[in-house]
Amino acid sequence: MNTRATNLSLVIFDCDGVLVDSEPLSLACLTAGLNRIGVAIDLATVRARFTGTSMASIMAHIAADYGITAPPGFVDAVKAETLALFDTELKAMRGVASAVSGLGLPVCVASSSDPVRLRHSLGLTGLLPLFGDHVFSSAQVARGKPFPDLFLFAAERMGAEPAACLVIEDSVPGVTAARSAGMRVAGFTGGGHWGHDPAGSDLVRAGATPIFSDFSDLAAVIGGP
Template sequence: MQTEPTVPPALVIFDCDGVLVDSEPLSLACLTAGLNRIGVPIDQETVRARFAGTSMPSIMAHIAADYGIAAPPGFVEAVKAETLRIFDAELRAMRGAAAAIPALGLPICVASSSDPVRLRHSLTLTGLLPLFSGNVFSSVQVPRGKPHPDLFLFAAERMGAAPAACLVIEDSVPGVTAARAAGMRVAGFTGGGHWGHDPAGADLLRAGAARIFSDFTDLAAVISGA
């Protein structure tokens, strides 16, 4: 395991889905149901393992390549709309996030694979958007989404932080991979509802996360290197 410096990071970058909001069980269920409707023989666990933390354009490209099924017109928009409807009824902020994040006293931002509409909807709905003072970045702002490093490098540049001085909080293998490719430290978060299969975060550790935590009450200790 990599030894991390004890100095505080210059910037903490949070993923959104599965880190700030417990959205993944909801969105993965919507996506799986939608894919099944167009004839893709895939279950929710496979969708989680392959696509959690990945943008919709990348997901649909993989579906076309692996299953030979192209999304019909309006499919992506319909899945997104259904996901937002379910969010309105069921989405919650991750327990403890609203208190732990501002208590850090460090520069923070969000960097997410979600499109800007879903991203801001989720953060507004859960009351977390004001914590980030408008510093919310989406994969649509860069040429390549996660697992490529573009989004994290873009966020660091916009926030005026050197990549090596950034710490990323991520819950997915593509996200951890992207952060490590950007030259950033990573802490893996497994407190979301989709991590019941592996709370120890073995997949995230293999991808390059330096440590794993599952409760926002531990956030300050994780960031301090304790």
């Protein structure tokens, strides 16, 4: 069965780890920040537990699991450090601009990032014009990923039925959210944080199919079975 033949009308992209190779940078900043306030956690654990998760959800988990409440200004400080690192090191995923522009389908972004970081990342990498105003943040909904709210919000704003949407995701919370929204989801493992598991076994278990790691394959992913 071909996805175009099943009335695909919208492709929804996550941002961090899909459009931009930001996760190695942001996860490193988050790990360092958590260590500073006494959270004994390493980068591998942060990557496994918090990739694709909003800062609000992360801090709630830290408080519940480690008994540490972040001091005032902590989240803003980590965000500022992350944006500063982005200014010098953030790159778009290889081949993403040409792949997205050549789809011939409506596209949008739905990300756990706050609106400032989201538009900053897309602007820095030259990707923002591909999406225009069709950039949606978890700050616009009551619950972030792994809940379906953000993807359903994006589909509604774009005038698409959930069953006619394909989501491109790199995280288990994102895949879970897309599946809960009744959407198809393909897993992307081309980001620097996926070096530990290029086959995306966690994404497969969460319900993503197919898995791809190079945007030169995007057209085949969308047009394939």
